[in-house]
Amino acid sequence: MVVQATARPVQHESLFDSAVEQFNIAADVIGLDDNMRRILSVCKKELTVHFPVEMDDGSVQVFEGHRVHHNSGPGPTKGGIRYHPDVTLEEVKALAMWMTWKCAVVGLPYGGAKGGVTCNPKVMSQNELQNLTRRFTSEISLMIGPNRDIPAPDVNTNPQIMAWIMDTYSMHHGYSIPGVVTGKPLILGGSEGRSEATGRGCVFAIQEYALKYGMNLQESRVVVQGFGNAGSVAARLLWELGAKVVGVSDSTGGIYNPRGLDIGRVIEHKQFSGSVVGFREAENVTNEALLELPCDILLPAALENVITADNAARVQASLIAEAANGPTTPEADRILWDRGVKVLPDIFANAGGVTVSYFEWVQALQAFPWTEPEVNERLQRIMARAFRAVSSTSEKYNVHMRTAALALAIQRVADFTRVRGIYP
Numbered sequence: 001m002v003v004q005a006t007a008r009p010v011q012h013e014s015l016f017d018s019a020v021e022q023f024n025i026a027a028d029v030i031g032l033d034d035n036m037r038r039i040l041s042v043c044k045k046e047l048t049v050h051f052p053v054e055m056d057d058g059s060v061q062v063f064e065g066h067r068v069h070h071n072s073g074p075g076p077t078k079g080g081i082r083y084h085p086d087v088t089l090e091e092v093k094a095l096a097m098w099m100t101w102k103c104a105v106v107g108l109p110y111g112g113a114k115g116g117v118t119c120n121p122k123v124m125s126q127n128e129l130q131n132l133t134r135r136f137t138s139e140i141s142l143m144i145g146p147n148r149d150i151p152a153p154d155v156n157t158n159p160q161i162m163a164w165i166m167d168t169y170s171m172h173h174g175y176s177i178p179g180v181v182t183g184k185p186l187i188l189g190g191s192e193g194r195s196e197a198t199g200r201g202c203v204f205a206i207q208e209y210a211l212k213y214g215m216n217l218q219e220s221r222v223v224v225q226g227f228g229n230a231g232s233v234a235a236r237l238l239w240e241l242g243a244k245v246v247g248v249s250d251s252t253g254g255i256y257n258p259r260g261l262d263i264g265r266v267i268e269h270k271q272f273s274g275s276v277v278g279f280r281e282a283e284n285v286t287n288e289a290l291l292e293l294p295c296d297i298l299l300p301a302a303l304e305n306v307i308t309a310d311n312a313a314r315v316q317a318s319l320i321a322e323a324a325n326g327p328t329t330p331e332a333d334r335i336l337w338d339r340g341v342k343v344l345p346d347i348f349a350n351a352g353g354v355t356v357s358y359f360e361w362v363q364a365l366q367a368f369p370w371t372e373p374e375v376n377e378r379l380q381r382i383m384a385r386a387f388r389a390v391s392s393t394s395e396k397y398n399v400h401m402r403t404a405a406l407a408l409a410i411q412r413v414a415d416f417t418r419v420r421g422i423y424p
């Protein structure tokens with residue numbers, strides 16, 4: 001049965017529609033019953049808040065924010081908080097649903113959640129960002145807590161913002177509660193290895209794939225779109241493993257050298273100039289052209305919806321490892337599957353971040369920090385175990401790895417839900 005290759009293209013109204021379409025494809029594969037589909041295809045709790053923030057010039061602006069819990073069957077919910085002008089409730093709902101599946105793929109005892117505030121942090125001062133974060137935390141404090149829902153960083157949020165969330169929540173309760181949030185600064189109980197975890201986890205996923213399918217990483221050419229937290233770490237680790245990283249990019253454009261880039265020097269160049277563009281030992285390319293460069297492994301590590309029906313036929317890589325969330329549209333998935341291009345899907349390939357967030361939460365609850373080698377070794381074991389489960393599900397149902405990862409995750413969450421039963 002090749003479900004995804006024969007399904008009809010669907011016009012998506014929102015990112016949440018896309019998430020539900022992916023859910024239904026995987027639910028068909030495992031023969032999920034209609035009652036369970038009704039439960040798992042909706043978000044359990046959605047809170048939208050409007051709140052005032054005093055700006056530095058004395059004016060008051062009102063912001064809209066959301067916190068959504070998709071499913072709390074397996075345990076407390078977990079998911080990042082995003083600050084971006086394009087944040088909408090529908091986007092936050094989709095990201096919350098994907099968090100449920102992501103946690104289930106790697107076997108973490110969490111359900112999925114997500115949050116976001118519609119704002120442009122790039123034009124806000126640190127003082128304004130702190131005011132916004134503390135007020136938003138107060139507004140959603142009935143939804144979060146170390147045993148209820150644990151936020152983390154996402155697009156445009158960082159360890160400092162997590163520190164303000166932790167402090168605000170702790171002030172409400174009268175004592176320090178480090179387990180309410182992950183991605184904190186090390187000094188406040190952040191985990192060793194957290195800042196590199198997404199890129200490192202993605203590389204562990206690629207290594208497992210290479211081992212199983214006989215791909216020689218040292219002979220592989222790699223292209224990375226997005227040279228930020230996830231992408232630059234993955235590029236550096238693959239380069240250190242001996243792969244030839246031929247192209248990388250950031251929001252200002254890309255660079256290409258078919259003989260391979262010295263990633264250590266590209267990192268220095270970006271630190272110095274603010275961009276990868278202009279690196280002397282490479283030619284400049286656009287972000288669109290970068291995705292179509294000759295290579296064996298392509299890592300989209302920037303934005304959603306970059307591999308689409310328009311360019312999927314021209315992608316030259318034989319393996320796509322999705323460090324970013326949602327970089328491939330469902331239509332592109334069908335084209336890639338027909339062409340035999342393998343995809344390590346986001347809910348598996350970038351799960352290293354939430355996995356080490358889970359380690360941070362465990363360390364906070366036990367007040368007992370781990371060393372970086374302990375963190376990395378446990379991460380490697382979890383990614384290897386998840387790869388074996390995803391690839392065997394893919395072979396069992398003859399579906400691509402995205403549908404396999406979803407099928408595996410949905411089955412696990414359905415099992416939790418069935419055993420817990422329906423209250424009352």
Ligand code: NAD
Pocket residue numbers: 154155156198225226227228229230231249250251252287301302303304323324325350351353354
């Ligand atoms: P980041 O902000 O550190 O880096 C993003 C990079 O993408 C930057 O280099 C930026 O310049 C680049 N970029 C932005 N717009 C671009 C464009 N139009 N074309 C090419 N590059 C562009 O963010 P990050 O934390 O590395 O996140 C990247 C992706 O990985 C996101 O989809 C995020 O949801 C996903 N992700 C991140 C984590 C994590 O722990 N950081 C975990 C899971 C998933």
